[in-house]
Amino acid sequence: MSVTKPSLPKGTRDFTPQEMVKRNYIFDTIKTVFRKYGYAEIQTPSMENLQTLTGKYGDEGDKLIFKVLNSGSYFQKVPLHFLEYKQENAVTPLISEKALRYDLTVPFARYVVMHQNEIAFPFKRFQVQPVWRADRPQKGRYREFYQCDADVVGSPSLLNEAEFVLIYQEALSNLGLKDFTIKINNRKILSGIAEIIGKPELIVDMTVAIDKLDKIGLDGVSKELLERGFTETDIEKLKPVILLQGSNTEKLTSLKTVLKSSAVGLKGIEEIETVFNYILNLKSQISNLELDITLARGLNYYTGCIFEVKTNEVAMGSIGGGGRYDDLTGMFGLKDLTGVGISFGADRIYDVLEELNLFPAETVQGTKVLISNFDEKAELYALSVLQELRTAGIATELYPTSAKLKKQMSYADAKNIPYVILIGDDEMSSGLLTLKNMQSGEQQKLNIVDILEKLKAA
Amino acid sequence: MSVTKPSLPKGTRDFTPQEMVKRNYIFDTIKTVFRKYGYAEIQTPSMENLQTLTGKYGDEGDKLIFKVLNSGSYFQKVPLHFLEYKQENAVTPLISEKALRYDLTVPFARYVVMHQNEIAFPFKRFQVQPVWRADRPQKGRYREFYQCDADVVGSPSLLNEAEFVLIYQEALSNLGLKDFTIKINNRKILSGIAEIIGKPELIVDMTVAIDKLDKIGLDGVSKELLERGFTETDIEKLKPVILLQGSNTEKLTSLKTVLKSSAVGLKGIEEIETVFNYILNLKSQISNLELDITLARGLNYYTGCIFEVKTNEVAMGSIGGGGRYDDLTGMFGLKDLTGVGISFGADRIYDVLEELNLFPAETVQGTKVLISNFDEKAELYALSVLQELRTAGIATELYPTSAKLKKQMSYADAKNIPYVILIGDDEMSSGLLTLKNMQSGEQQKLNIVDILEKLKAA
Numbered sequence: 001m002s003v004t005k006p007s008l009p010k011g012t013r014d015f016t017p018q019e020m021v022k023r024n025y026i027f028d029t030i031k032t033v034f035r036k037y038g039y040a041e042i043q044t045p046s047m048e049n050l051q052t053l054t055g056k057y058g059d060e061g062d063k064l065i066f067k068v069l070n071s072g073s074y075f076q077k078v079p080l081h082f083l084e085y086k087q088e089n090a091v092t093p094l095i096s097e098k099a100l101r102y103d104l105t106v107p108f109a110r111y112v113v114m115h116q117n118e119i120a121f122p123f124k125r126f127q128v129q130p131v132w133r134a135d136r137p138q139k140g141r142y143r144e145f146y147q148c149d150a151d152v153v154g155s156p157s158l159l160n161e162a163e164f165v166l167i168y169q170e171a172l173s174n175l176g177l178k179d180f181t182i183k184i185n186n187r188k189i190l191s192g193i194a195e196i197i198g199k200p201e202l203i204v205d206m207t208v209a210i211d212k213l214d215k216i217g218l219d220g221v222s223k224e225l226l227e228r229g230f231t232e233t234d235i236e237k238l239k240p241v242i243l244l245q246g247s248n249t250e251k252l253t254s255l256k257t258v259l260k261s262s263a264v265g266l267k268g269i270e271e272i273e274t275v276f277n278y279i280l281n282l283k284s285q286i287s288n289l290e291l292d293i294t295l296a297r298g299l300n301y302y303t304g305c306i307f308e309v310k311t312n313e314v315a316m317g318s319i320g321g322g323g324r325y326d327d328l329t330g331m332f333g334l335k336d337l338t339g340v341g342i343s344f345g346a347d348r349i350y351d352v353l354e355e356l357n358l359f360p361a362e363t364v365q366g367t368k369v370l371i372s373n374f375d376e377k378a379e380l381y382a383l384s385v386l387q388e389l390r391t392a393g394i395a396t397e398l399y400p401t402s403a404k405l406k407k408q409m410s411y412a413d414a415k416n417i418p419y420v421i422l423i424g425d426d427e428m429s430s431g432l433l434t435l436k437n438m439q440s441g442e443q444q445k446l447n448i449v450d451i452l453e454k455l456k457a458a
Numbered sequence: 459m460s461v462t463k464p465s466l467p468k469g470t471r472d473f474t475p476q477e478m479v480k481r482n483y484i485f486d487t488i489k490t491v492f493r494k495y496g497y498a499e500i501q502t503p504s505m506e507n508l509q510t511l512t513g514k515y516g517d518e519g520d521k522l523i524f525k526v527l528n529s530g531s532y533f534q535k536v537p538l539h540f541l542e543y544k545q546e547n548a549v550t551p552l553i554s555e556k557a558l559r560y561d562l563t564v565p566f567a568r569y570v571v572m573h574q575n576e577i578a579f580p581f582k583r584f585q586v587q588p589v590w591r592a593d594r595p596q597k598g599r600y601r602e603f604y605q606c607d608a609d610v611v612g613s614p615s616l617l618n619e620a621e622f623v624l625i626y627q628e629a630l631s632n633l634g635l636k637d638f639t640i641k642i643n644n645r646k647i648l649s650g651i652a653e654i655i656g657k658p659e660l661i662v663d664m665t666v667a668i669d670k671l672d673k674i675g676l677d678g679v680s681k682e683l684l685e686r687g688f689t690e691t692d693i694e695k696l697k698p699v700i701l702l703q704g705s706n707t708e709k710l711t712s713l714k715t716v717l718k719s720s721a722v723g724l725k726g727i728e729e730i731e732t733v734f735n736y737i738l739n740l741k742s743q744i745s746n747l748e749l750d751i752t753l754a755r756g757l758n759y760y761t762g763c764i765f766e767v768k769t770n771e772v773a774m775g776s777i778g779g780g781g782r783y784d785d786l787t788g789m790f791g792l793k794d795l796t797g798v799g800i801s802f803g804a805d806r807i808y809d810v811l812e813e814l815n816l817f818p819a820e821t822v823q824g825t826k827v828l829i830s831n832f833d834e835k836a837e838l839y840a841l842s843v844l845q846e847l848r849t850a851g852i853a854t855e856l857y858p859t860s861a862k863l864k865k866q867m868s869y870a871d872a873k874n875i876p877y878v879i880l881i882g883d884d885e886m887s888s889g890l891l892t893l894k895n896m897q898s899g900e901q902q903k904l905n906i907v908d909i910l911e912k913l914k915a916a
Contacts, residue, residue: 003788003789003790004510004790005791006572007507008507008572009503009505009507009555012503014502014503014569015500015501016500016573016576017500017583020498020501024499036848036853037848037855038825038853038854040475040478040479040824041475041478041479042474042475043473043478044472045466045471045602046470046590047467047601049466049467051462064529066505066527068524068558069526069554071522071524071592073546074546075541075544080544083533083541083542083544086531086533086536086538086541088530088531091533097467100504110464111472114464114472115474118474120868120869120871124855134529143505144503152858155858155859157858159856159858278841281838281841281842282845283845330461331461331462332462332464333461333462333464366493367498380739383739384739384740387741393494395493395494395496396494397495398617400580400615400618401613401614411578411580414578415498
């Protein structure tokens with residue numbers, strides 16, 4: 001076996017024990033809230049048939065799907081001229097029938113269609129699994145990353161939308177975030193606006209442009225609208241809508257006037273009002289919920305409400321988003337099933353919590369006590385102490401060989417172990433063991449019963 | 459977008475909510491024990507560089523590695539004649555630089571080498587992640603399955619081996635298994651036996667043959683030994699060793715006599731005795747720990763103790779195994795680091811618990827209460843009840859639209875929701891809500907305070 005200098009594929013990461021504790025904290029906190037709202041976990045395979053994924057993410061997306069090479073003599077059925085002319089586009093589907101999951105939504109749609117006879121609709125599922133994209137890696141963008149999604153299919157009720165707002169509110173608060181904004185919009189309001197201007201066919205161009213208001217300002221948006229086929233007159237009509245100010249109620253009142261002649265626009269307003277009412281009756285006003293009619297997010301996908309969450313404490317893109325999509329499962333032949341879902345951006349939330357120093361100091365998952373090991377006699381004595389602590393459910397290690405004190409202390413430090421029990425000759429003869437608090441440096445001589453009591457309480 | 463009939467790649471599986479609850483139960487139980495013994499979790503990427511994996515699993519293993527196709531114009535650098543002659547062996551490394559992880563051990567070795575400067579040795583890590591193998595799928599064998607490993611590197615102490623026996627004991631008992639055997643052997647004992655017979659070079663042939671004693675009996679083993687280059691005289695010498703009977707102590711006593719002239723053999727016996735002594739001092743005798751000198755398990759890998767666990771309650775292959783391997787990280791250029799580890803066969807354990815009906819009846823992870831929804835007025839009333847229950851931490855759902863009682867009850871049944879709160883006109887006027895126990899069918903009229911109390915206790 002030759003020696004290989006070890007390296008990782010571009011855009012992928014190892015997670016160390018310290019990172020895993022933090023990641024588990026984020027995922028566990030979010031999962032607990034999902035469960036409280038009646039969502040149940042599923043998992044799907046990492047590999048899907050290539051045809052399940054192809055054509056679902058646009059041409060650019062298709063290129064970013066990682067394809068898995070067939071096993072064995074994979075060239076056998078490939079016509080020779082495809083190879084001679086190096087025609088990858090023709091060859092790929094012949095030498096690769098499987099691919100790595102690109103998101104959790106398409107596999108979920110596939111799951112619903114394949115399991116439709118055993119599912120009790122409405123089906124509320126959550127899923128936390130990695131996805132893979134052959135994107136160019138850059139800061140904060142990886143080729144393997146986790147998605148953290150909750151969706152419900154088969155229920156048109158806007159109670160679901162309201163509950164998703166509460167789920168964001170509760171999960172992010174539980175993670176310690178204090179200042180974040182949950183933005184909401186409705187595709188039907190955007191359709192209504194395009195209709196009023198008399199350019200319903202340009203709805204995608206319109207939303208792509210006004211979605212950039214934050215970045216390029218009103219002048220930039222106007223310029224882009226002109227380039228995309230709108231007139232100065234159209235833009236004059238659009239301006240009051242784009243620059244809509246005030247409370248959610250004030251915005252809705254203005255919009256009702258603007259959109260009074262658009263049935264679809266009024267329907268969108270009604271949906272938003274219903275969501276707000278549900279929230280009001282569930283919890284009272286949520287002060288950080290903001291109607292933002294410039295919010296679009298992959299518009300050709302969503303058909304009703306659209307969500308996005310931003311933190312105001314750190315400069316960072318959105319940390320969550322989602323919306324309602326009618327006919328999610330149509331691509332797999334199951335018609336008229338409406339869905340609505342949200343996603344948490346776990347990697348970004350990780351960076352936010354890190355920057356704000358919000359991870360709990362207690363790494364409760366790690367070892368709580370290290371027992372020292374100075375010689376054979378002390379080791380033998382330590383074995384029974386070790387067993388007593390573990391029987392009490394306390395995560396404990398005995399340093400596995402006799403070693404110098406300094407080495408053992410460094411080990412405890414490196415692993416963030418909060419307590420060390422020192423066992424030397426004095427301790428063995430008196431039965432009073434030295435318990436050292438690694439944070440404060442304080443040492444106490446205690447018998448095993450008192451140590452157990454102290455550590456269980458700590 | 460054309461309609462695709464959905465299907466799954468061969469050998470892969472979806473996990474439904476019911477299955478996920480059970481799988482999480484197994485993984486959580488095992489992880490809790492790993493943590494209690496001081497093991498910390500890490501994760502590695504699903505994809506590794508192909509050269510990291512190639513040559514580590516033998517020629518057969520290499521064929522079973524799933525290779526990931528390079529993105530873009532992947533044929534560009536491939537010499538044309540490789541393609542014209544369809545030489546897959548030459549083409550594969552040129553069109554695929556990444557591959558899916560085949561096990562957790564090689565990625566772990568790669569991790570240790572890459573992170574050696576930040577690791578506090580001995581490094582005790584556990585890892586629970588999927589692996590992929592392009593094996594022919596069959597009952598109980600999948601192309602994607604989870605491995606569940608704990609290993610320690612950088613510690614030659616046999617305390618680690620003893621603790622792994624306790625980890626098996628504790629985790630499997632916590633999962634409800636009552637009758638299982640933890641088998642232990644030592645590669646050095648096998649070396650000693652081959653040495654005594656005077657055929658040290660045939661140790662692999664010898665162990666492959668005697669490993670089959672269970673399946674083909676003594677006659678079969680003898681026949682195979684003859685075929686593999688042993689003489690009748692050799693086999694006569696081997697017989698008493700193969701057929702070793704009695705308690706562990708009796709076996710060790712016999713072995714000491716047989717192996718008295720083999721230094722390595724005696725070293726193996728000493729190691730086993732040390733492990734037994736550690737266990738004795740930690741916990742007292744473990745009655746289901748059995749020295750089995752026919753146990754080999756991938757011998758060219760292990761260098762010291764070898765473990766295997768079998769359940770005696772169900773006909774099933776081993777549900778766990780492992781051992782010590784010196785020089786694990788040598789393949790990546792880091793010499794002289796010894797490791798020892800074990801693995802739990804989670805899929806097989808799942809099947810065993812299913813067959814023995816050992817999964818806890820309480821699906822604590824699911825929704826606990828469904829609130830009925832009969833009309834708009836009742837829904838409005840229900841919203842505040844919903845919020846009160848959730849605030850108390852109780853996983854609750856409101857049926858999201860008004861519907862017939864039967865439909866809502868079917869939903870609760872299908873999701874295994876143990877309680878339903880019925881809210882009709884009577885309930886709204888009296889404030890006494892009907893709480894129905896879905897298991898017993900019993901109904902009670904209670905105010906919200908009593909309901910909260912009852913559900914928190916349930």
